[in-house]
Amino acid sequence: MLDLNDIAMFVQVVRSGSFAEAARRRGMPSNTVSRRIQQLEEQLGTRLLQRSTRKLTLTSAGQDFHERCVSAVDGLLEAGQELMSGSNEPSGLVRVAAPADFFDFFQMEWVSEFLAAHPRVRLDFVLSDTKADLITEQIDVAFRGGPLRDSGYVGRQIVDPGNVGMVASPAYIAARGAPRTLQDLASHDCVVSAQPGGHAVWRLVGPHGAEDVQVAGRFSGNTAQALRKAALAGLGIALLPPVMAALEVEAGTLVPVLPQYRPENFGLNVLYPSRRQLPLSVSAFIGLVIQKMNATDTAPE
Template identity: 35%
Template structure:
């Protein structure tokens, strides 16, 4: 038996006033109950019960131990009741980590309807372009773009999109439109510096096959949102995720460049969360809400999901 079972047996013996009645309540053999109490006393090194042929009574230490057992068992029951509530109704504080770029482009508009649908959840959003440690930092869900390095985490792909090359019309009017990937060497190409890695190796395909071009420019930043704003402002040519820039592409604020030289630059956007045997309802409903909402957005933008 476990220690909790020891407590259950002891408390039931005291409440029942005899081993026989306690055994009946616990559906055990009376001799098994007697042995259990004896083993408990031996483990503790004290006598908990005074035994006579007519009745059982608590010793002084036994009474103190009994009262503590009642408190402990009540706490366990309350903890289990609270846990069962969480398994039935999404509630509690949900900690979400996301890049500023993705939050402003997609996520922030999703939060009010989510909280309206699940009023017992409060959401705390942490905006960072760094890859946080979910367990150490107490994050329930992180939104990540691109390859996932930590195989110990659970993931749910929300959407998939392409990385494309684009620029604002004001930049192209001033410096011209690149016709081939090699022309990029004569242009100001803006780069994202993420996790100490500069993403300035851009892949293309031409008659000679697939190759990479190392681009250069006068602006490098560690924020995807800042990079995007710089591209929109006409600062130079940049590489963006199509689904996150589709509205500006459609409106003409951005021009999609070098389409005929593109390779399969698909990138996944994932909800990532710590592996658990039982996924917390607040996490499950949030991930499912995002997946459904993003799917609807992709349909409205006429962009394939895969």
């Protein structure tokens, strides 16, 4: 029969990233932790972790086993903590992975409001346009824009895409005119995500459904902020995350281009490692993001 303590130890090792760190957190020798994980692997008849001098890596079997048991372990620990504290109050550290420009559209005042409502919760944000490895980086929840491709994590769209997408500065439109059709974009400068040759394909949804259009320009960048600033400087038409575009349109610094078209799959998605129950602190923060972002009727890339 499997020892639940060994399974909990396995979850701790994955989260800690090493036997030594797991041992430190558990207050026991590192070789004891290593031996118990080895015993668990022998009982299961499969290797869960690949060891190297630099780091531990989950095998495919280890990944699947971790996904299936982590929520149960967390649930038991959370139940014990709630009994000991006599409270169902969210608590603990929540590590959040989000796009680099997350706080350009998610107000810091909302974070302050959340922390005031949940005084036992701490938030640690990991902001990057690089997709985070939730297991390796010990991420509790990740927010991502764009198409939600199969990543091995649990994911769902929590905010629908908005209707504002293509924008340009008033000065650019005054100088070059406004395109009337998607085909007209071929004769315009567009600021695009970095691509070899300066070309990109935008997938848009309009009166005739989804359409692809190839665009090009003399400026490209690898972040939404770079594209926004290029559009503000009059360097061309940009396809921005809807919430970012909507804020600039509202301020009058950018104007909509071909407003009958909207970007496809620019909604906000949430991902988390476990397939089952989320910690109260994580579910509470996801709830805050859903509430605030849906109130804007827009979503980030």
